[in-house]
Amino acid sequence: SQTIHQWPATLVQPVGSPLSLECTVEGTSNPNLYWYRQAAGRGLQLLFYSVGIGQISSEVPQNLSASRPQDRQFILSSKKLLLSDSGFYLCAWSVPPPLSSGNTIYFGEGSWLTVV
Amino acid sequence: DQQVKQNSPSLSVQEGRISILNCDYTNSMFDYFLWYKKYPAEGPTFLISISSIKDKNEDGRFTVFLNKSAKHLSLHIVPSQPGDSAVYFCAASSPITSYDKVIFGPGTSLSVIP
Numbered sequence: 485s486q487t488i489h490q491w492p493a494t495l496v497q498p499v500g501s502p503l504s505l506e507c508t509v510e511g512t513s514n515p516n517l518y519w520y521r522q523a524a525g526r527g528l529q530l531l532f533y534s535v536g537i538g539q540i541s542s543e544v545p546q547n548l549s550a551s552r553p554q555d556r557q558f559i560l561s562s563k564k565l566l567l568s569d570s571g572f573y574l575c576a577w578s579v580p581p582p583l584s585s586g587n588t589i590y591f592g593e594g595s596w597l598t599v600v
Numbered sequence: 601d602q603q604v605k606q607n608s609p610s611l612s613v614q615e616g617r618i619s620i621l622n623c624d625y626t627n628s629m630f631d632y633f634l635w636y637k638k639y640p641a642e643g644p645t646f647l648i649s650i651s652s653i654k655d656k657n658e659d660g661r662f663t664v665f666l667n668k669s670a671k672h673l674s675l676h677i678v679p680s681q682p683g684d685s686a687v688y689f690c691a692a693s694s695p696i697t698s699y700d701k702v703i704f705g706p707g708t709s710l711s712v713i714p
Binding site: 516518520527528529530533535541543572574576578580581585586587588589590591592593594596 | 606631632633634636641642643644645646649651689691693698699700701702703704705706707
C-alpha cells in the first residue's frame with residue numbers, strides 16, 4: 485500500500501531563518517505531488533504541484549519554493565521566513581489521472597510551522 | 601478569486617439528524633468533485649467524490665448531490681454521529697489541467713451534539 489510521510493511535524497523558526505520541509509511517498513511511482521497550506525482559521529491553499537521530477541507549478545506568488553529532486557520526494561523551502569509563513573503545511577500525492585476521470589489526492593500528517 | 605466556496609463556516613446538528621454541507625463553484629470547467637474530512641492537526645482524509653456525469657453518489661451514511669446547472673453540490677450525512685464532528689472541505693478539479701490541480705474550498709466546521 486502507498487504511504488506518505490512529511491517532516492518535521494512541528495517547528496518554530498525565527499523570522500529571516502531558512503525552511504526545509506520534506507515529504508516522501510512510498511509504494512507508488514511517478515505520483516503527482518502537492519504542497520498545501522492551511523493558515524489559522526482558513527481553508528486549504530494550493531501552493532505547488534508537481535507532475536514529475538523537476539516539474540513544479542507554483543500557484544501563488546510567495547516567499548516559498550518547492551523542488552522535486554527524486555520521483556517520490558517533494559521539498560518545500562524558504563530562504564528567509566516571514567511571520568505570514570506560519571501555518572499548517574500539508575504534503576499530498578495522487579496517481580496521475582486519466583483525462584476522462586478525476587483525481588483523488590491523499591494527504592500526509594501535516595507540519596506545523598510557527599514563525600516568531 | 602475563490603473558485604470553490606463554502607459559505608457556511610460552521611454548522612451544528614443533533615446526533616441522529618441529517619447534516620447538510622453545501623458547496624458552490626464558479627469555474628464551469630470543473631467536472632470532478634471531492635469531499636474531505638479533517639480533524640485538528642491532522643491531514644484531511646478523503647470521504648467521497650462525484651463526477652459530473654452523475655448527480656448523486658452514495659457511500660454508507662454519506663451522499664453527495666451535484667446540481668451542475670446551479671454549480672452547486674452538497675454532502676448529506678445521515679444519521680450524524682459525534683465522531684463526524686470535524687471540518688469538511690469541498691474540492692474540485694478540471695480536465696483543463698488534466699485533473700492535476702485540485703482546488704479546495706474554505707471548509708465548514710461541523711459539530712454533532714450528542
